[in-house]
Amino acid sequence: MVYIVGLLSLVFLALAFMVFGRLTSVMKSVGTSGEQETYGGTSNKINGAMFMVFLILGTIAATWSFIHSTQYFLPEASSIHGRRTDGLFWGSMAIVTASALLTNILLFYFAYKYQYKDGKRATYYPENHKLELLWTVVPAVVMAIMVFTGWKAWRDIMSEAPEGAQEVELVGKQFNWIARYPGVDNNKLGAFNYKLIDNNNEVGIDYSDEAAFDDFTAPELHIPVGKPVLIRIRARDVLHSVFIPHMRVKMDAVPGMPTRFWFHPDKTTEQMRNETGNQNFKYEIACTEICGRGHFSMKMNLVVEDQESWNKWCAEQKPLLSSFPEYASRIPASLKAKAAKYLPTVGADTTSTASTGGVASSGSASLR
Amino acid sequence: MATTDATSTASVHVAEHDHHEHYELNFWRKYVFAEDHKTIAKQYLITGIFWAIIGISFSVIFRLQLGFPQMKLEWLRPIIGNWIEESGKLSPDFYLALVTMHGTIMVFFVLTAGLSGTFSNFLIPLQVGARDMASGFMNMLSYWFFFMASLLMFVSIFLETGPAAGGWVVYPPLSALPQAHKGSELGMTLWLSSMALFIVSQLLGGINYITTVINLRTRGMSFSKLPLTIWAFFLTAVLGLISFPVLLSAALLLIFDRSFGTSFFLSDIYIAGEALPNVGGSPILFQHLFWFLGHPEVYIVMLPALGITSEIIATNSRKPIFGYRAMIASMMGIAFLAFIVWAHHMFVTGMNPFLGSVFMFLTLIIAVPSAVKAFNYITTLWRGNIRFTPAMLFSIGLVSFFISGGVTGLILGNAALDIQLHDTYFVVAHFHLVMGASSAFGLLAGVYHWFPKMFGRMMNDKLGYVHFWLTFIGIYSVFFPMHYIGIAGFPRRYYSFTSNDFTSNIFQDMNAFISLAAIVTFSAQFLFLYNFIHSLIKGKRATVNPWQSNTLEWTTPVIPGHGNWPGEIPAVYRWPYDYSKPGAKDDFIPQNVPYSQTPESNLPHEKELISLEQAIEAQNFNDQFKQPH
Ligand code: HEM
Ligand SMILES: [Cu+2]
Ligand SMILES: [Cu+2]
Numbered sequence: 001m002v003y004i005v006g007l008l009s010l011v012f013l014a015l016a017f018m019v020f021g022r023l024t025s026v027m028k029s030v031g032t033s034g035e036q037e038t039y040g041g042t043s044n045k046i047n048g049a050m051f052m053v054f055l056i057l058g059t060i061a062a063t064w065s066f067i068h069s070t071q072y073f074l075p076e077a078s079s080i081h082g083r084r085t086d087g088l089f090w091g092s093m094a095i096v097t098a099s100a101l102l103t104n105i106l107l108f109y110f111a112y113k114y115q116y117k118d119g120k121r122a123t124y125y126p127e128n129h130k131l132e133l134l135w136t137v138v139p140a141v142v143m144a145i146m147v148f149t150g151w152k153a154w155r156d157i158m159s160e161a162p163e164g165a166q167e168v169e170l171v172g173k174q175f176n177w178i179a180r181y182p183g184v185d186n187n188k189l190g191a192f193n194y195k196l197i198d199n200n201n202e203v204g205i206d207y208s209d210e211a212a213f214d215d216f217t218a219p220e221l222h223i224p225v226g227k228p229v230l231i232r233i234r235a236r237d238v239l240h241s242v243f244i245p246h247m248r249v250k251m252d253a254v255p256g257m258p259t260r261f262w263f264h265p266d267k268t269t270e271q272m273r274n275e276t277g278n279q280n281f282k283y284e285i286a287c288t289e290i291c292g293r294g295h296f297s298m299k300m301n302l303v304v305e306d307q308e309s310w311n312k313w314c315a316e317q318k319p320l321l322s323s324f325p326e327y328a329s330r331i332p333a334s335l336k337a338k339a340a341k342y343l344p345t346v347g348a349d350t351t352s353t354a355s356t357g358g359v360a361s362s363g364s365a366s367l368r
Numbered sequence: 369m370a371t372t373d374a375t376s377t378a379s380v381h382v383a384e385h386d387h388h389e390h391y392e393l394n395f396w397r398k399y400v401f402a403e404d405h406k407t408i409a410k411q412y413l414i415t416g417i418f419w420a421i422i423g424i425s426f427s428v429i430f431r432l433q434l435g436f437p438q439m440k441l442e443w444l445r446p447i448i449g450n451w452i453e454e455s456g457k458l459s460p461d462f463y464l465a466l467v468t469m470h471g472t473i474m475v476f477f478v479l480t481a482g483l484s485g486t487f488s489n490f491l492i493p494l495q496v497g498a499r500d501m502a503s504g505f506m507n508m509l510s511y512w513f514f515f516m517a518s519l520l521m522f523v524s525i526f527l528e529t530g531p532a533a534g535g536w537v538v539y540p541p542l543s544a545l546p547q548a549h550k551g552s553e554l555g556m557t558l559w560l561s562s563m564a565l566f567i568v569s570q571l572l573g574g575i576n577y578i579t580t581v582i583n584l585r586t587r588g589m590s591f592s593k594l595p596l597t598i599w600a601f602f603l604t605a606v607l608g609l610i611s612f613p614v615l616l617s618a619a620l621l622l623i624f625d626r627s628f629g630t631s632f633f634l635s636d637i638y639i640a641g642e643a644l645p646n647v648g649g650s651p652i653l654f655q656h657l658f659w660f661l662g663h664p665e666v667y668i669v670m671l672p673a674l675g676i677t678s679e680i681i682a683t684n685s686r687k688p689i690f691g692y693r694a695m696i697a698s699m700m701g702i703a704f705l706a707f708i709v710w711a712h713h714m715f716v717t718g719m720n721p722f723l724g725s726v727f728m729f730l731t732l733i734i735a736v737p738s739a740v741k742a743f744n745y746i747t748t749l750w751r752g753n754i755r756f757t758p759a760m761l762f763s764i765g766l767v768s769f770f771i772s773g774g775v776t777g778l779i780l781g782n783a784a785l786d787i788q789l790h791d792t793y794f795v796v797a798h799f800h801l802v803m804g805a806s807s808a809f810g811l812l813a814g815v816y817h818w819f820p821k822m823f824g825r826m827m828n829d830k831l832g833y834v835h836f837w838l839t840f841i842g843i844y845s846v847f848f849p850m851h852y853i854g855i856a857g858f859p860r861r862y863y864s865f866t867s868n869d870f871t872s873n874i875f876q877d878m879n880a881f882i883s884l885a886a887i888v889t890f891s892a893q894f895l896f897l898y899n900f901i902h903s904l905i906k907g908k909r910a911t912v913n914p915w916q917s918n919t920l921e922w923t924t925p926v927i928p929g930h931g932n933w934p935g936e937i938p939a940v941y942r943w944p945y946d947y948s949k950p951g952a953k954d955d956f957i958p959q960n961v962p963y964s965q966t967p968e969s970n971l972p973h974e975k976e977l978i979s980l981e982q983a984i985e986a987q988n989f990n991d992q993f994k995q996p997h
Contacts, residue, residue: 039755047756047833051764054841062848069852072874082788089785096775103742103771110749111764114685115756121955122686122948123751131747132694132740139739143778147732150782151725157784158721174548174639194636195643204638233718237639238542238549239651241716241791245857245870248788252717254651255541256635259718284868288791288859290535291542292549293460296862 039116048115051108059101074245075276078267078283078304081157082248088153092146099139161262165228168221170285171203172233172240172253175294177285178202179221183214184314189232190215194255197236200324204236207321207330213339216317221285222303223265224310230262241289244302246272252289268304401512403504404930408511409490410822413815415518416482417897420808423473428890430466433458435883437864451530460863461550464533467861468551469525471536472559476566477521479669479807481514484608487672487814488577488601490822494921495595497586497938499931499996502579506572513569517562524558532559535861537662540633540654544625547640557626560619567616570608577605586920586991588940588984593959595919595944596689599696600675603703604668610707611664618657625649652717659710666803667706671699673810674741674770677763679944680817681745683917684760685752686955688945691744698737705734715783716790724783731781735774742771753948753955757915758832762813765840766806772844773801776851791861794854797847805843812839812896819900820914824927825907831899835892842889849878918944918958931996939984941977 077083114122169180169189180203182189190205190212197204205212223229233242235253242261243250251261273281283302287295305313321327321342331339402408429448432439440456451462489507493500501507524531533551534543538559546553581594581602594602624630631646633654638644682689689695711719711727745767754760776798779785789795819827858871865871865879913922920940924932938960946957952969963970964978988994 043829043833044756047761048754050837058844065849066852069849069856069875069878072852072856074855074857074870085784085788088782089779089788092779092782092785096778100772100775103746104768106746107749107764107767107771110746110752111754111756114749114752115754117753120753122753124688124948124950125690125747125751126688126945127691127693132691132744135743136736136740140736143732143735146778146782147729150784151728153784154721154725154728154782157787158724194638197638197643237637238545239539243791243857243859245788250716250787250790254718255637256647257650257652257718280869282869284870286859286868286870289539290464290861293464295464296460296859296864297867299868 040118044116048112051111055105055108075272077246077248078265078272079247079249080264080266081153082246082263084153085157085248088149092150095142095146157263161230161260162228165230165262166224167230167232168223169203169232169234170221170242170253170300171236172242172287172291172298173202173236174238174292175287175298176219177221177240177242177287177298177300178217178219179300180205180215180217181314181317182211183216183319184311184317185214186211192234194236196330201320201327202236203234205320205327207327207339208332208335210335210338213321213331213342214319215321216319218317220301220303222305222310222313224307225265225268225304226307228262228264230260233259233261238291239289240287240291240298243286243288244283245286246283250288265304268306269302270305401508403500403508405489405493405501405504405507406822406928408507409486411511412481412485412489412514413822415515416478416486416811417900419473419477419482419518420893421897423470423478424890424893426466426470426473428886429458430463430470431883431886433463433863435880435886437866458863461533462530463863464535464549464861465530465551465555468533468535468538469521469531472521472532474804475536475665475669476563477518479804479811480570480608480665481566483669483807483811483814484601484604484672485511485514485573486811487597487676487818488573488605490818491597491921492577492580492601493584494821494924494928494932495598495919496581496584496589497920497933497940498580498584498990499933499937501576502584503576507576510569510572510576513565513572517566517569520558520562520565524555524562527553527555527558529553529555531555537655537658538622539658540622540625540651541637544622544634545637545639546626557623560623560626563619564616567612567619570612574605574609574612577601578609581605584990586937586940587987587989589959593940593943596678596692596695596699597672597675597919599699600671600678603699604671604675607664607668607671607703607706611661611668614657615661618654618661621657622654652714652719655714655717656711659713660707662713663710664706666799667702669803669807670770670810671702673766673807673813674699676810676814676817677745677766679917679919680759680763680813681748681767682945682947683817683915684755684757684763685748686755686947687748687752688943688947689744690747690750691740692943692945694740695744698740701737702734705730705737709734709781712781712783712786715786728781728783732778735778735781738770738774738777742767742774756833757816758827758829758836759813759817761833761836761840762809762816765836766809766813768840769801769806769809769843772848773798773803773806777802788857789854791859792854793850793858793860796860797850797854800847800850801843805847815900817915818921819903819907820910820926821921821924821928823904823907824910825903826910826914827903827907828899831895835895835899838892838895839889842885842892845885846882846889849882853878913958916954916956918946918956920959923958923960929996934996936994937991939987941981941984942974 077086167182167189171178171180180189188211191209192204193206194204196206203217205215233251233253235255237255240253241250242253247263247265249261249263251259269283273279283304285300285302287298291298319342321339325343328339328343399407441452441458442456445452451459453459529550531551532538532555533549542548543552543556581598621632625632625634631649633651634646634649636647678689678695709727709731711723712731715724780789780795780798816827816832853875856875858865910926912926920938923938925934940959941962942959944959948955949957949969952966957966962981963974964981
């Protein structure tokens with residue numbers, strides 16, 4: 001490829017030289033106001049021929065560059081809906097590329113074929129209703145088919161997540177993602193409130209909701225393979241957008257308006273490593289909504305693994321409440337009992353906090 | 369009032385002369401605060417060219433970053449100062465500022481003001497047969513509001529914190545929160561103020577265009593005889609008049625959110641270590657308001673270019689435009705549908721998926737009239753007798769871009785496919801071809817074609833050819849490969865592609881190639897600039913009707929004076945596309961030639977129209993003095 005670019009640059013340079021060569025002669029002719037040019041002159045012929053040259057060389061260049069680029073296109077989608085949209089995409093691309101090519105051929109060929117000739121007269125041909133009807137209806141029908149298949153796919157992709165989908169939450173902030181998991185015990189994400197956000201509770205978990213007690217966060221997204229995954233998406237500060245290229249997933253993260261996207265991943269990271277032959281392969285989550293200076297570097301790794309190792313990984317994670325027991329002070333008295341198992345015992349607790357620790361420990365103390 | 373008998377052709381020259389003695393305007397009134405539509409058009413053109421140079425150079429700078437990420441840019445420090453970081457690289461903040469300014473400048477200042485402002489102003493009175501715009505004063509205001517908008521935007525580039533940098537769509541909350549982004553500080557305030565002034569300018573201009581077309585057409589110029597250029601400018605003005613106020617309100621609400629603590633677009637935000645008090649607003653609301661203008665805007669940019677193309681292709685093919693009525697119908701269809709497709713820019717914003725379905729169907733309907741237009745252009749070429757003037761070359765190029773860029777709209781308009789492609793380089797490829805390049809070609813074609821009427825001199829053809837081929841090949845080289853990069857998933861508005869595995873280490877040479885092509889294309893524009901300035905001073909003198917065209921502007925003197933026609937405004941008897949009519953002596957019959965003078969070429973139904981000619985001739989609504997006044 002380097003050579004090809006080098007070559008192309010050379011061609012450009014050569015072209016530029018040619019142009020400047022011609023320019024100097026043209027410059028001379030600029031001042032001397034020549035006599036009225038007749039239209040059948042060499043310029044007209046050259047321009048006409050150039051359209052054909054452009055058409056042929058352009059088609060070759062487009063074909064070649066496409067074939068060359070396919071190696072860099074994303075590998076086959078790792079999600080079920082992704083393979084469906086991929087199929088639709090390439091089908092639609094075939095249709096539109098063919099029609100663009102055909103119309104461009106006609107455009108350039110007519111330009112070449114019907115260039116000015118002395119004594120020739122153009123055909124007075126202002127309309128033809130049959131033809132016009134035809135080329136209104138045919139594109140309309142083709143497009144209707146494309147929309148219809150696309151619409152069905154869209155409807156399915158955007159439908160409610162199936163029962164039993166694994167839920168996770170992704171929160172965007174300048175400039176990274178935070179993943180929150182519903183925890184190992186109740187598999188439910190707890191409530192949140194942006195006013196509760198601070199340095200430790202980065203996603204604003206609201207501990208007045210008992211479902212929140214076992215929630216944990218991680219700087220990496222792990223999901224199990226082979227079952228639907230529902231990502232609940234939020235943003236803390238400005239717009240972001242979750243983009244998982246290999247899964248064909250994209251959804252904006254909007255402050256104040258939680259969004260979601262569910263999909264069915266069916267290839268683990270391990271499988272992809274074997275398939276692509278790249279042992280360092282990682283699924284990635286990028287941000288595709290401009291969010292400030294670090295937008296381009298806002299990414300998170302995604303690990304897809306089988307259910308078993310996923311369960312194991314989850315079990316290794318520590319609920320946020322356990323890491324920062326001071327939040328226990330936010331737990332309403334009626335629920336304190338339920339939170340106890342996530343909180344360290346009093347003895348271990350004494351070093352962790354001074355100010356709120358009192359409440360927390362008294363809470364757990366009253367249990368015993 | 370001059371007393372010369374203006375109807376007698378012999379004294380036309382005297383009348384014109386006379387007139388000038390009576391109404392000699394001082395320098396300020398004549399060239400600066402001018403009310404003459406032709407002068408205002410030139411003011412728009414010059415300002416547009418100025419902005420185009422700035423806007424395109426910005427893109428060249430950020431292409432350097434994308435194509436040659438390792439390159440040391442210290443040599444740019446004298447120009448852009450501290451935006452080059454210690455390491456010799458462009459700062460990511462400035463990268464975003466450049467992208468934002470490029471988009472804003474090109475879309476609004478070059479392709480809206482520069483294109484419509486120039487050609488609507490110049491051509492509407494000349495082609496409908498009017499002495500000037502309905503209100504010369506409002507027209508003057510329109511330019512000077514644009515000038516003030518330009519001034520504010522220009523100043524914002526030099527701010528310490530830089531100009532607006534949240535993308536040309538300026539989505540809040542990013543654009544609303546100074547603590548989120550350097551570009552959301554004073555630069556954003558200036559951006560919003562500038563846009564507010566810009567919109568005022570557009571509205572003043574638009575009202576004028578509409579009124580002039582409706583009220584000031586000359587005798588016989590019915591809507592069914594209007595050149596397609598005028599139809600296009602007219603519908604464009606209607607689109608602008610309805611949609612720009614919505615952007616104005618969005619901008620005002622954003623100003624409130626930024627400065628007065630309201631929460632139209634803000635809710636539940638925690639930033640810079642504090643939770644903001646705003647609740648209940650919706651960032652999505654802004655996007656709806658923005659795209660309610662934004663989508664019509666793409667047609668505001670495109671329709672005038674298509675109108676110009678229609679005229680140039682017909683003239684230089686020496687054939688009537690194919691399907692004149694279908695062209696009008698499809699423009700009206702586009703103008704209507706343009707208002708009900710905006711949410712295709714928002715499929716993955718979390719908007720209700722059902723709405724997504726609705727907008728997907730509507731979006732694909734709008735593709736039908738667009739396709740019809742393309743087919744009509746191609747059929748116009750068929751069996752023509754084509755003269756490749758530079759204007760004609762650019763028009764053919766426009767049609768090619770419009771097709772190649774338009775078809776990918778069908779992909780993006782398909783919500784299911786847009787999930788993957790939204791905000792990738794595929795979108796960049798799509799809209800640069802279909803709107804950026806096409807519309808820019810419309811602008812260039814228009815300048816080459818109407819230069820003789822504007823300045824009384826011809827531009828150099830040969831330079832025009834070279835300019836065309838370099839630009840045409842260059843633009844395809846820049847934007848075609850972007851489709852591939854988009855399919856590979858490269859997100860747009862990325863300062864560098866090194867952070868993600870799926871983008872790092874691939875397509876580097878493709879990006880380098882694109883940047884080189886961009887530099888070549890940019891350089892080629894200096895040929896145009898040279899040609900423009902050189903021809904202005906030294907170009908060959910133009911004849912009255914150098915392209916042997918049918919429309920009314922070519923019945924004025926080589927350089928039309930104030931009031932455009934020295935004597936009475938000609939009446940119009942036929943449509944503007946009687947080229948190569950069977951039986952006629954010449955291959956063109958101007959609009960002001962009555963059927964009674966062309967018995968040899970009249971079609972059966974046209975013979976009957978002869979009887980109406982006296983009535984048309986006798987009408988006199990708009991030109992009571994039968995001379996400029
Ligand atoms: C054939 C008809 C067309 C269809 C179906 C279509 C469809 C679309 C869609 C769906 C998008 C959004 C893509 C995305 O953001 O993911 C889009 C973007 C865009 N289109 Fe088109 N389009 C068409 C014609 C045009 C025309 C004629 C123009 C300009 C004159 C245009 C200019 C744009 C622009 C500027 C954007 C990108 C705006 C942005 O996100 O910054 N399109 N188009
Ligand atoms: Cu981002
Ligand atoms: Cu749109």
